[in-house]
Amino acid sequence: MQLKQKSIRAKLAAATSTLLLTTPLQSNAENPETLGKIPAEPSTLKEDDVSFSGLYYSEQDRVEVFKAQTKYTKTLNDDNIVRVGLILDTMSGASPNGRIYSESENDVTKDTVSITTASGFEFDTVNDSEDLSRKTWLTEFEDFRTAASLEWEHEVTSNFTSILGGGISYEDDYESYTASINTAFEFNRKLTTLNLGAAIANDTVKAGGGIPEGLGRLTSCEQRPASYFPLWLDCDKDPDVHKPAEKIVTDYLVGVTQVWNRRTLFQVNYALGVESGYLTDPYKQISVTKAGFGESAVLYEKRPDTRTTNSLFFKFVHVPVDNISLNGSYRYFWDDWEVNSHTLDGKLRYNFNNNIYIQGHGRLYTQSAAFFFDKQISADFGHVSYYAEKPKYISADSRLSKLIGATAGVKIGVKIGERFDIAVRAEHLQQHYYNGVLPRMKVWIAQLILKLTL
Amino acid sequence: MAGPCELIIDSPDKSLAQTCYEIAKTEAKRIEHKFSRYRTDNLIYEINHAEGKPILVDEETAQLIDYANECFSISNGLFDISSGVFRTIWQFKPNSKIPSQEKISDTLQHVGWQNIHWENPTITLPSKMEIDFGGIGKEYAVDRTALLIASRTGFKNILVNFGGDIVALGPRKNNSPWEIGLQNPEDKKAFKHTKIQLHTGAVTTSGDLHKFIKQNGKRYGHIINPKTGWPSINAPRQVTVIGSTCIEAGILSTLAILHGEGAQSFLKAQEVQFRIIR
Numbered sequence: 001m002q003l004k005q006k007s008i009r010a011k012l013a014a015a016t017s018t019l020l021l022t023t024p025l026q027s028n029a030e031n032p033e034t035l036g037k038i039p040a041e042p043s044t045l046k047e048d049d050v051s052f053s054g055l056y057y058s059e060q061d062r063v064e065v066f067k068a069q070t071k072y073t074k075t076l077n078d079d080n081i082v083r084v085g086l087i088l089d090t091m092s093g094a095s096p097n098g099r100i101y102s103e104s105e106n107d108v109t110k111d112t113v114s115i116t117t118a119s120g121f122e123f124d125t126v127n128d129s130e131d132l133s134r135k136t137w138l139t140e141f142e143d144f145r146t147a148a149s150l151e152w153e154h155e156v157t158s159n160f161t162s163i164l165g166g167g168i169s170y171e172d173d174y175e176s177y178t179a180s181i182n183t184a185f186e187f188n189r190k191l192t193t194l195n196l197g198a199a200i201a202n203d204t205v206k207a208g209g210g211i212p213e214g215l216g217r218l219t220s221c222e223q224r225p226a227s228y229f230p231l232w233l234d235c236d237k238d239p240d241v242h243k244p245a246e247k248i249v250t251d252y253l254v255g256v257t258q259v260w261n262r263r264t265l266f267q268v269n270y271a272l273g274v275e276s277g278y279l280t281d282p283y284k285q286i287s288v289t290k291a292g293f294g295e296s297a298v299l300y301e302k303r304p305d306t307r308t309t310n311s312l313f314f315k316f317v318h319v320p321v322d323n324i325s326l327n328g329s330y331r332y333f334w335d336d337w338e339v340n341s342h343t344l345d346g347k348l349r350y351n352f353n354n355n356i357y358i359q360g361h362g363r364l365y366t367q368s369a370a371f372f373f374d375k376q377i378s379a380d381f382g383h384v385s386y387y388a389e390k391p392k393y394i395s396a397d398s399r400l401s402k403l404i405g406a407t408a409g410v411k412i413g414v415k416i417g418e419r420f421d422i423a424v425r426a427e428h429l430q431q432h433y434y435n436g437v438l439p440r441m442k443v444w445i446a447q448l449i450l451k452l453t454l
Numbered sequence: 455m456a457g458p459c460e461l462i463i464d465s466p467d468k469s470l471a472q473t474c475y476e477i478a479k480t481e482a483k484r485i486e487h488k489f490s491r492y493r494t495d496n497l498i499y500e501i502n503h504a505e506g507k508p509i510l511v512d513e514e515t516a517q518l519i520d521y522a523n524e525c526f527s528i529s530n531g532l533f534d535i536s537s538g539v540f541r542t543i544w545q546f547k548p549n550s551k552i553p554s555q556e557k558i559s560d561t562l563q564h565v566g567w568q569n570i571h572w573e574n575p576t577i578t579l580p581s582k583m584e585i586d587f588g589g590i591g592k593e594y595a596v597d598r599t600a601l602l603i604a605s606r607t608g609f610k611n612i613l614v615n616f617g618g619d620i621v622a623l624g625p626r627k628n629n630s631p632w633e634i635g636l637q638n639p640e641d642k643k644a645f646k647h648t649k650i651q652l653h654t655g656a657v658t659t660s661g662d663l664h665k666f667i668k669q670n671g672k673r674y675g676h677i678i679n680p681k682t683g684w685p686s687i688n689a690p691r692q693v694t695v696i697g698s699t700c701i702e703a704g705i706l707s708t709l710a711i712l713h714g715e716g717a718q719s720f721l722k723a724q725e726v727q728f729r730i731i732r
Binding site for chain 2: 006007008009011012013015016018019020035036037038189
């Protein structure tokens with residue numbers, strides 16, 4: 001039999017007020033909840049959730065991407081969280097292939113392009129597509145990618161967390177396997193976090209029947225005069241086709257996140273990337289040009305087989321007033337291909353209330369060209385793109401050219417009920433390439449994000 | 455005072471924060487110096503080493519002894535400032551063993567407030583007995599600090615936290631309650647999600663988070679029942695109580711643990727907000 005407990009609180013309160021020479025802050029008779037509240041059960045925010053994102057990306061007159069992504073987070077127990085992700089995306093349209101771009105379409109020869117058909121890389125013939133024949137600088141393609149990832153977050157001690165991850169990505173002409181480890185050490189009363197991470201990826205580039213030899217001919221010389229070609233180009237030799245090629249990419253990261261005060265947080269990261277193997281893009285080409293004629297031949301590009309990249313990343317998050325947050329970052333990137341880039345990114349979020357927010361996003365990006373970038377290979381002595389000897393590396397891939405880009409976007413998020421979040425995002429990006437490498441690229445991005453807390 | 459001490463001041467006024475900090479630092483140091491049983495240069499040391507002689511105490515010490523005396527009486531002897539002697543036989547370190555009943559019985563002879571002669575302002579301890587304010591000293595410091603800040607600055611949007619013993623002088627500036635994370639000893643991450651809302655009042659937590667002996671599948675927490683010399687049977691691992699003052703909440707949570715299985719009904723009878731983790 002349980003004896004009914006007596007209340008000693010009134011006597012205790014009286015003694016306490018004598019001790020502290022004050023009247024108690026609240027008397028016993030009042031509702032104890034006026035002092036404060038302890039929830040009966042811990043609120044279990046650490047719930048499982050499943051999220052879905054659908055993204056539509058459209059470059060004006062060029063590539064279209066649909067990307068569907070789903071992620072499931074499962075908390076196994078207090079120390080272990082598992083995340084499973086699945087991505088399906090389909091890309092289609094026409095992508096710049098590196099061949100010379102001219103605003104006047106008549107300048108471009110109307111040669112038929114014959115190419116070993118690569119899976120995931122479908123070519124229309126001239127007869128099928130009049131349009132493509134005039135825009136030889138674009139390659140039509142269709143690609144389908146499936147990717148899956150698995151992540152295990154483990155709290156080793158109360159201030160040390162590790163995340164092990166693995167992923168696989170598959171396209172008909174490309175495969176990638178990744179493994180990563182990230183660790184976070186918290187100290188200084190959890191105000192400082194040291195992050196260390198490493199990742200390795202092993203990619204296989206299959207490109208249809210195989211990888212074409214760098215600087216090998218894509219088109220024939222068509223019995224044109226020798227003066228239409230650089231001296232080192234062998235018009236008789238067809239390019240060798242190699243078996244699938246591999247590349248290994250390793251990334252290392254060290255970073256510090258510091259909570260400055262209740263409203264401000266800083267982060268600094270340094271990342272080192274080491275790539276080796278086949279770093280060339282088998283679908284990228286470069287035009288051989290002859291003044292007064294135009295494109296006299298098309299060669300495959302060739303890049304170095306190693307690349308070391310570095311980036312320094314600074315970020316700050318500031319909450320000036322309770323319903324506004326600012327998120328600014330700057331990234332400086334440099335590598336031994338001489339690509340240097342600056343990225344300035346800013347987000348401003350306004351919470352109308354606990355359930356609705358709007359976020360504006362702006363981004364500026366600028367990069368220098370890789371040392372082996374050229375628009376073309378000229379057959380004319382004295383031309384800036386004339387190569388007396390066969391260049392060791394060359395690429396006309398616009399992504400390695402000098403460029404500047406700007407993005408503006410807006411995102412709106414709404415919480416519906418306790419467990420459902422929905423957000424929509426729309427962004428517009430324009431990219432300008434220097435020296436007439438390509439016309440300005442205009443991109444629209446629309447995204448829908450749904451999250452259900454289980 | 456073990457554990458980090460902090461003040462959270464809901465104001466952009468730096469000089470106010472500096473003033474509050476100085477008050478808190480001075481008061482915390484003063485109380486620690488005056489009442490720590492680990493020092494050899496204070497009155498507590500003198501009382502505990504008087505070998506049966508009466509010792510005259512100052513007014514503040516007398517008030518604390520009066521208070522302890524009252525707590526002893528209303529708790530039916532469960533709250534006893536002379537029970538610190540048990541630390542000589544009960545040690546809560548990894549691989550510590552439980553002491554023999556013989557040792558416990560021996561030690562029990564030197565515990566018991568009823569055997570101490572207290573005639574304000576003199577206290578007389580029989581030889582080998584000790585008193586300490588370990589059970590209320592930190593809570594007292596929190597309450598005193600809060601009251602000093604309130605009386606000297608008039609500012610009340612402030613939270614005083616000395617190693618988990620917390621008092622809110624008032625709510626936050628926008629009148630919303632303070633949110634305090636509660637750590638579950640079993641559930642290392644849950645503190646992120648168990649949020650106590652403290653408006654104006656105090657919250658304390660007692661338990662054996664790190665201090666316990668495990669032997670033969672039984673768990674012995676570090677709060678010893680002064681009547682038996684043993685940790686109470688089936689005690690909750692952790693008790694959190696909201697009270698008007700820190701010292702009151704602290705005594706209620708300690709007593710709840712000493713009530714063992716009856717912790718829940720004890721706290722219910724007190725009509726306080728509480729949370730028990732077993």
